Amino acid sequence: MTRAGESRNPQLRRAxxxxxxxxxxxxxxxxxxxxxxxxxxxxxxxxLVAAEAWRVEDKFSRYLPGNIIAKINESDGQAVTVDDETxxxxxxxxTLYELSERRFDITxxxxxxxxxxxxxxxVPTAESIRQIMDSIGWHRVSWQRPRIRLQPGMQIDLGGIxxxxxxxxxxxxxxxxxxxxxxxxFGGDLVASGDVRQPDGWQVGIESPDSEGxxxxxxxxxxxxxxxxxxxxxxxxxxxxxxxxxxxPQTGWPIEHAPDSVTxxxxxxxxxxxLTTLAMLNxxxxxxxxxxxxxxFWCLRxxxxxxxxxx
Amino acid sequence: MLNSRAGxxxxxxxxxxxxxxxxxxxxxEPWERDVLAKxxxxxxxxxxxxxxxxxIYFSKEASSGGRGFGGGGCGCN
Amino acid sequence: xxxxxSRSIAASLATAACSLLGTSTISPVQAQEEPxxxxxxxxxxxxxxxxxxxxxxxxxxARRIYVDDRILSLGLTVDALTxxxxxxxxxxxxxxTFTRPSGxxxxxxxxxxxxxxDSFLDTRVALTAGWQQPLARLYSINAGVSASKxxxxxxxGANAGLARDFNKRNTTLSLGVAYxxxxxxxxxxxxxPLSAMLDVGDLSNRMGDQDKDVVDLVLGLTQVVSxxxxxxxxxxxxxxxxxxxxxxxxxxxxxxxTGDPVSHTPAPGERGPSHENRFESxxxxxxxxxxxxxxxxxMSGKVLDLSYRYMTDDWEIDSHTLEARYRWxxxxxxxxxxxxxxxxxxxxxxxRISLVDGAPPLEFASADYRLGExxxxxxxxxxxxxxxSDNEMSVRLEYYMQDGSxxxxxxxGNQVGRELxxxxxxxxxxxxxxx
Numbered sequence: 001m002t003r004a005g006e007s008r009n010p011q012l013r014r015a016x017x018x019x020x021x022x023x024x025x026x027x028x029x030x031x032x033x034x035x036x037x038x039x040x041x042x043x044x045x046x047x048l049v050a051a052e053a054w055r056v057e058d059k060f061s062r063y064l065p066g067n068i069i070a071k072i073n074e075s076d077g078q079a080v081t082v083d084d085e086t087x088x089x090x091x092x093x094x095t096l097y098e099l100s101e102r103r104f105d106i107t108x109x110x111x112x113x114x115x116x117x118x119x120x121x122x123v124p125t126a127e128s129i130r131q132i133m134d135s136i137g138w139h140r141v142s143w144q145r146p147r148i149r150l151q152p153g154m155q156i157d158l159g160g161i162x163x164x165x166x167x168x169x170x171x172x173x174x175x176x177x178x179x180x181x182x183x184x185x186f187g188g189d190l191v192a193s194g195d196v197r198q199p200d201g202w203q204v205g206i207e208s209p210d211s212e213g214x215x216x217x218x219x220x221x222x223x224x225x226x227x228x229x230x231x232x233x234x235x236x237x238x239x240x241x242x243x244x245x246x247x248x249p250q251t252g253w254p255i256e257h258a259p260d261s262v263t264x265x266x267x268x269x270x271x272x273x274x275l276t277t278l279a280m281l282n283x284x285x286x287x288x289x290x291x292x293x294x295x296x297f298w299c300l301r302x303x304x305x306x307x308x309x310x311x
Numbered sequence: 312m313l314n315s316r317a318g319x320x321x322x323x324x325x326x327x328x329x330x331x332x333x334x335x336x337x338x339x340e341p342w343e344r345d346v347l348a349k350x351x352x353x354x355x356x357x358x359x360x361x362x363x364x365x366x367i368y369f370s371k372e373a374s375s376g377g378r379g380f381g382g383g384g385c386g387c388n
Numbered sequence: 389x390x391x392x393x394s395r396s397i398a399a400s401l402a403t404a405a406c407s408l409l410g411t412s413t414i415s416p417v418q419a420q421e422e423p424x425x426x427x428x429x430x431x432x433x434x435x436x437x438x439x440x441x442x443x444x445x446x447x448x449x450a451r452r453i454y455v456d457d458r459i460l461s462l463g464l465t466v467d468a469l470t471x472x473x474x475x476x477x478x479x480x481x482x483x484x485t486f487t488r489p490s491g492x493x494x495x496x497x498x499x500x501x502x503x504x505x506d507s508f509l510d511t512r513v514a515l516t517a518g519w520q521q522p523l524a525r526l527y528s529i530n531a532g533v534s535a536s537k538x539x540x541x542x543x544x545g546a547n548a549g550l551a552r553d554f555n556k557r558n559t560t561l562s563l564g565v566a567y568x569x570x571x572x573x574x575x576x577x578x579x580x581p582l583s584a585m586l587d588v589g590d591l592s593n594r595m596g597d598q599d600k601d602v603v604d605l606v607l608g609l610t611q612v613v614s615x616x617x618x619x620x621x622x623x624x625x626x627x628x629x630x631x632x633x634x635x636x637x638x639x640x641x642x643x644x645x646t647g648d649p650v651s652h653t654p655a656p657g658e659r660g661p662s663h664e665n666r667f668e669s670x671x672x673x674x675x676x677x678x679x680x681x682x683x684x685x686x687m688s689g690k691v692l693d694l695s696y697r698y699m700t701d702d703w704e705i706d707s708h709t710l711e712a713r714y715r716w717x718x719x720x721x722x723x724x725x726x727x728x729x730x731x732x733x734x735x736x737x738x739x740r741i742s743l744v745d746g747a748p749p750l751e752f753a754s755a756d757y758r759l760g761e762x763x764x765x766x767x768x769x770x771x772x773x774x775x776x777s778d779n780e781m782s783v784r785l786e787y788y789m790q791d792g793s794x795x796x797x798x799x800x801g802n803q804v805g806r807e808l809x810x811x812x813x814x815x816x817x818x819x820x821x822x823x
Contacts, residue, residue: 013689017720017774029345092408099397099404168409201418203778218424224417265419266398270405272417275398293398296419338558338612346616351691351715351723352684354610354620359428359447360784360820362465367434367816371790373733373758374707376624377680377697380566380604384514384534386541 010050012043021046025053026061026163028187033202035181035194045177049170049184056166060089060158062109072148072156079142079149087146089158089165096274097138103281104274105138107150108249109157115247115254129252136249164189164227164273171269183221191225191269206263206298219298225269229262229276246280257284265296424453430820437813440504441471463516465536472504474810476755477665478640478742478803479503480648485662489636491576491591494659502810505636512538526553534568543570547604562608573597578635581669582753585638587660593667600630616686626676633670639755641666642742647800650745666743668754676701691715705759707733722773727786729766735759741794741808757810762792768816779823786816 010023019042021032032049034042062069072080082090096104114124114132135153142149150156158165167186171193174182181194183202192202201222219226246255262279266272275295279286290297339347346352355361361378369375370387432445444467451461477484485496488507497503518532527550534545545568553560572578577594586593605625612618640649641664654660678699685692693713700706710730717723736759738752768786775781794808 014720029343088408088410092404095400095404099400165408168405172409196418218421220420222418223415224419226419265417267402267415267417268405268409270408271398271401274401274405278397295398296417298421337614338555339615340556343615346686347612347618349686352616352618352686354618354682354684356693356715357428357782357820359430359449360818362449362463363430363432363445363447363818366465367788368731371758371788371812371814372707372731372764373701373703373705373736374676374678374697374699374709374731376604376606376626376676377622377678377699377709378682378695379622380547380564380606380624384536384543384545384568384570385512386510386538386570386572 008050008054010046012039012046014039019046021049023050023053025050026057026166026186028163030187031183031185033183033185034178036178038180041178041180045174045180045182048173048177052170052173053166053186056162056169059085060162062155062157062159069156069158072150075150077149077152079147081146082148083146089161090143090148091145092270093156093158093161094138094143096278100278100281102138102250103248104160104277105136105249106156106158106160107138107141107154108136108247109159110135110155111247111249111252114252133252136252160277161270161273163187164225164269167191167225167269189225189227189269189273190221192221192223196222206300219263219265221265224265224267225272226263226265227269227272227276229273229280246277248281255281255283258282259286259299259301261300262286262290263298263300264290426451426453426822428820428822430818433815433817435815435817436471438504439472439506440812441469441473441814444468458521459519461516461518461520461532463514463518465512465514467510467512467514469510469512472506473636474757475503475505476637476639476668476757477503477663478642478649478755478808479806480802483662484649485660486665487585487588487659487661489574489576491586491594492588494588494661496662500806502807510539512536512541514543523550526557527551530564540574541570541572543568545569549606551608558612560608560610562606562610564604564606564608566602566604566606568602568604569599570602571597571599572631572635574635578631578633579638579667581633582666582750584641585661585665585667587654587658589658590660598631598635600628600632602626602628618684620680620682622678622680624676624678624680626674626678628674628676630672632672632674633668634754634756635667637668637754637756638665639668639740639753640664640742641745642800642803644744644746645801647742647803649742664745666753668756669750669752670738670754671703671752674701674703689717703759704737705733705735707731722771725770725772725784727766727768727770727784729764729768731764731766733762735761735795739795741798741803742800744800757790757792757812760792760809761795762790762809764788764790764812766816772820779821781822782818782820784816784818784820788812788814788816 007024010021012019012021019034019036019039021042023030030053032046034045036042058064059067060069061067062073064070068082068086093106110132114128140151140154163186167184167189168191170184171191175193179195181196183192184190201220204219204221204226206219246258248255258280262276264272264275266275275293279290282289287299350356370385428449430447432447434443446466449461449463451459453459475486479500479502481499483496483499484503485494486503487494495506514536516532516534518530520528520530522528529550531548536543545566547564547566549562549564551560551562576591577596578598580593580595583593607623609621610618642649649663652661652664676699678697680695680697682695695711697709713725713727715723715725736754738754739759740753741755743753766786766788768784770782770784772780772782790812792809792811799808
């Protein structure tokens, strides 16, 4: 979840009627907007939010040595006892594994070894995928809170949950401190917290680069969260590695006909984020899936692609 | 992820469509477009003002266009 | 995921998220899509010094953004023009009387003043409609139509474009074409090129309605260089054909020794011009090439916008345009934007300050100051702010001045020392509101 050389120095500036704090974490630009004139308060909230983002990143990034994820991934078949927070995340992952009918799988990160979406046409061979599939599957993991045991060669990766989780945790950190309207945005996954002062709340623009910025869909967010999953987001969710596609952990191959991006509104960023991921895993049926969930969503699909997926 | 034209309580969350990555060293990754997405970083920040200027200079000078089409449609030149 | 199961997923997820986050005080989501009409409006005053052209203009651009980045845009411009404009005739130390373009009356200008045609009064209404949409993954297309109407001028136009993204959308190549067909029907008819200005009521040198066609082609390259720098490069080709002459412009016919206008005596009992004038004549083809480069650079909140254009055409006009804007945010919700524009052009090869009596006839000649050699500078300042209700307003004030000179080898006799080239000073004041 981290990148070398990412500076841990949050910047605060006064913007149009509010304070804007900026920093980087989890390979993404992160932002805190605070509707206040009190600079000290904004500084304090920014420190809290950034500290929480970095705490989650340090604890759960699979790229950092010595953290709990490294300990589990280097356990070589031995059981590891985990703390409560990690256990909660593992319980949550297990629930998602069931809810997604085994398509959301935190052991599928090893597929990155063969799938390298670097813009080249180097698709891995079926054989190399088959080999790696032997070390994928949550059902092969022994998880009895608080002890987890992976089979040798297996790895877990919480990157698919981490950023949304960090957004919700950060919101929980500042809510005892202030009721000022705040918007926490980690690389496009965001939550609005505090009182609602403006009748429309926060205006969040969803934008596609096709339009050179002129096309925007504006969503007024009063309370709750928005999360976006697209291939661009997927890079971020999967630890900054150059992923261009959503992979199906049951086959080792990309999900076909997934939308270009999915944005979902939900009470928490974690819920919103998981719904976008599950929608993506539904490929061509992403919209139908979200309709059934009775949630607000915005799917972006190139026209030619949606028609192809209907064939 | 930065503030948009919408001013107070405004923000641009930034969302990108899929694209196979090229090999050029120029350019940015999709998630690095936060600054480029800002209103003031668009090539034409105010299309109405750009149209007004094009029209004025079309009618007072011998050159037109360049940024876009040559302008005109006016008996003024 | 089977349909029976999937209905309960959101609910199960909510429960799971609740136990993961351990918070009980989660407020339910309240989100809604904003209306996606976007209105850009502007009121403009353009005013030239010395009672020359004044323009009040209202501009509205409405854009509706649909899903999948499809964009409809509709534009309306209404201009109310009044004032006088240099006719092309030379000043001299006596009064001059001219027949109005309509051929129905005369007007007289004072000694030593650049003759202005004050019959300039018009209302122009222009409409545009455009559509833009993605096409397949990396392409986008756009198409539009335009129409405008003045008292004596009608324009119809259409345009279309195609763009393709490369290199993670950091590079965009675009191609656009536009075609316009304009028709002129000046009151009394367009004068025969190089014919003499006649007495009131004599329309024997007038032709019927005239047309001109313009085809434009623009090739563009947009390149994102880094997180805060991007470039745009365009090559444009513009080809005009048809009646490219200005039916209201003419040249003084001057004495080869004194340089003073040759006098004219109207027919007995008629009113008419006091001196000899010849209506201008331009080639009926014009090909313009231009290259344009623009850079936008973001410097911790401030934005520098630099552009340069070089244009050359087969009328031997070359021009350079340099423009810079610097957007400087300050305070809570406002910015200042200084603007500088510098322009220079060479004269068209048929630009003449006058026609010399007795000299061999020319095929083309125009004394239109806009085809002469001049420099122009624009200095401006814009102040923009965001209102409490998140709408944007801005005011800008600009000063535009042209400084030209008559070609020294064309100045004859008494013309030396006279103001032969009409310099221009203008104010541009604009108020914009975006909601």
